[in-house]
Amino acid sequence: MSNRKPYVREMKRTWWKDHPFYRFYMVREGTVLPLILFTLFITIGLGALVKGPEAWNNWLHFMANPIVIAINIVALAGSLFHAFTYFNMMPQVVPIRVGGKLLDKKIIILSQWAVVAVISLIVLFIV
The missing domain is CATH 1.20.1300.10 (Fumarate reductase/succinate dehydrogenase, transmembrane subunit)
Structure with missing residues (x-):
């Protein structure tokens, strides 16, 4: 040992x-x-x-x-x-490609926030 x-x-x-x-x-x-x-x-x-x-x-x-x-x-x-x-x-x-080109990061981020806003408005309207 x-x-x-x-x-x-x-x-x-x-x-x-x-x-x-x-x-x-x-x-x-x-x-x-x-x-x-x-x-x-x-x-x-x-x-x-x-x-x-x-x-x-x-x-x-x-x-x-x-x-x-x-x-x-x-x-x-x-x-x-x-x-x-x-x-x-x-x-x-x-990374998202459209027509062989990478989509701009800002577009992806802003589109996600737009989806959050739309869903929040729908829920707010329902409630």
Whole structure:
């Protein structure tokens, strides 16, 4: 048997703070936490809707809490941040060719935002 010890590189809990790329990545991934809470709130609301008017009114009262409103605003910001980063990455991941030429990145990104706006308007009109 050998007396050598294997090299174990020290890994601090804050390793990601040293590089801007990893900081950005961790912030982006951290925005999922308010989105999880938002999803739970909506799921609880659906359950309250099934249980009857009293449960529904209690849920509406819960949703009017300033902390819940703040969480929902942060969740919306996180969702828009995810969409922004995904839409900016999309032309690199899936380059679109029209007539043998690459479509301009700005056109792809703006068309995705246009689709989001149209779908949002349709949902707003329905609700």
